[in-house]
Amino acid sequence: MVTIKASHTVAPNQPTPQGRLWLSNSDQTARPAHTPNLYIYKAKHNIIEYDIEKMIDSLSKVLVYYYPVAGRLSVTESGRMEVDCNAKGVTLIEAETAKTFDDFGDFTPSDSIKEELVPVIDYHSQPIEEIPLVLVQVTRFKGDRKQQGLAVAVAVSHPVADGYAWIHFINTWAKVNRGGMLDLNDMPCLDRTIRRSSSLSSPPPRFDHPELKPLPFKLGKSDSTEEQNKKTTAAVLKLTSEQVEMLRKKANENENLSTKQGSRSRPCSRFEAVAAHIWRCACKARELDRNQPTLVRFNADFRNRLTPPLPRNYFGNALAATVTPECYAGEITSKPLSYAARKMREAVEMLKEEYISSQLDIALGEEQLESIKALFSRQGERRNAPFAGNPNLQITSWINIPLYEADFGWGKPEHFVLGYVCPFDRGIIIQGPENDGSVIVIMYFQISHMQLFKKFFYEDVFTSRL
Structure with a gap:
């Protein structure tokens, strides 16, 4: 059983640009949900002491440079998604679980891990425009010194960026939290217009594109319903x-x-x-x-x-x-x-x-x-x-x-x-x-x-x- 101790809204600690961020065609076709990346830390010699205020402070610093992350998804009349850069912030949750580090074994993905260690995202009762683009849950495990550890789950919006980009964001936050200084290698390139299509409407196909066609079904089946x-x-x-x-x-x-x-x-x-x-x-x-x-x-x-x-x-x-x-x-x-x-x-x-x-x-x-x-x-x-x-x-x-x-x-x-x-x-x-x-x-x-x-x-x- 997991206990939520506190929930924080973390915004950039300085004023950031406002307005709408154009999203490329590759962004538009991404899976419309959050991907929960789960990091597990185990104390090597003694208890992991984490400072939630320090994590909030370091995250707020990084959000200044990754300011679209603190915004919200929106949609145009034509149906394209955009990011409303409104600095509403991301969510950081403090939690504790009654389970020990060893109870989770090798942390193979499971319903238990999702329920205990991953932030809950309600896609049904709230508008998409109100859901943070990043939700973090920091969970402490129960146990003695040998079983002390933390889980940090970072759920990130796939239409905003792919895994490579999001991992760079998470690594940059971790670097600042441990006392590192931001440098040019940490700065994101936010200009999506370099991927803007030259055409305003879909042009005729130039290739066969088998990757966009239906995939084979099981022999004797006319759809994939049974397998799904x-x-x-x-x-x-x-x-x-x-x-x-x-x-x-x-x-x-x-x-x-x-x-x-x-x-x-x-x-x-x-x-x-x-x-x-x-x-x-x-x-x-x-x-x-x-x-x-x-x-x-x-x-x-x-x-x-x-x-x-x-x-x-x-x-x-x-x-x-x-x-x-x-x-x-x-x-x-x-x-x-x-x-x-x-x-x-x-x-x-x-x-x-x-x-x-x-x-x-x-x-x-x-x-x-x-x-x-x-x-x-x-x-x-x-x-x-x-x-x-x-x-x-x-x-x-x-x-x-x-x-x-x-x-x-x-x-x-x-x-x-x-x-x-x-x-x-x-x-x-x-x-x-x-x-x-x-x-x-x-x-x-x-x-x-x-x-x-x-x-x-x-x-x-x-x-x-x-």
Whole structure:
């Protein structure tokens, strides 16, 4: 049971610019909710002593530079979201839980973690325009000195920025809280107009854009309703740097084979190798018919895919969707890992600048704008991305995001997870806490298939049949 001790509204500690912040097409198509990032800190030798006033003060300083974060979402007559930079502030909650640090185990995402450690966000009884863009909950665990620790959950609005940008914000706040000075590297680039489309209406498609089309259904089904109604669970799966390199070696076998264009392909990345492994294990665990069509859908950061590239401190969504070619489950499970890895690579290599611009122009059509207006008027639900669960898969890569730099003065977090259970099959790949090449996969999977998935996940790393 969690007890809320106090709730604070934190605003910038200096006057900040007022007005509306234009949001790009990539912002408009982001999931219309908050993402709860959960950091777990454990006392190394003695009790973690945190000063809530110090946390409030440091946050108020950072909000001066990230002033849109203290605003609220709003909607235009046309249906585009904007940020009303009104300095209403963010919410910081102090809480205590009756559970000990050890009661949560490895902090695998669960309903218990969501209920105890994550701030409650009421999307139903209050207008969206009144919901803070950031809500923080700092929770102290019960227990003796050996079990002392804190959970810091930071729930951030996805339409305002992507994971890379939000983590930079959180790390900057942590830096200031532990006594660090702000410098140019901490300053966000808030100018979204560099991603403004040259067209006021959606132009004709310039590419086929399979990532915007419906995904395959289970054989014999005409929709995904049955799969959407199945419950999922979560697992935190760890791969050492040696295991990751073993997967990369297997993923890069047969690289003397030519690509469809007839030229030698580049080696598969760490992400492509691990994602291919996840896809393969998912197909095996689901025991799909070998003729079952399946694909993987994921987003990629396009900051460095544009000319000129976006600033690395660009504060917004810079994500483009892509999807593997449609394959058969039998191909994924029976062929070497390099086959699935090449399909992942093909999906990545579609994302050239012209393709990304075309996708973002098309994705924000009249249907999407109408769904945004309906969401704000509470007369309907926002149209979401296609259901990417069984027989398909959604995979997210946070491998290159510095998740463990959020040191508020108590040392680096011992665990980082997302504080919710995703309602469909999804894998999230993050770096290991030691930044030594190891990775952690936060895996959401249907309950009926999870045990088999975990079995294959580790067995297949070592088998020669990879």
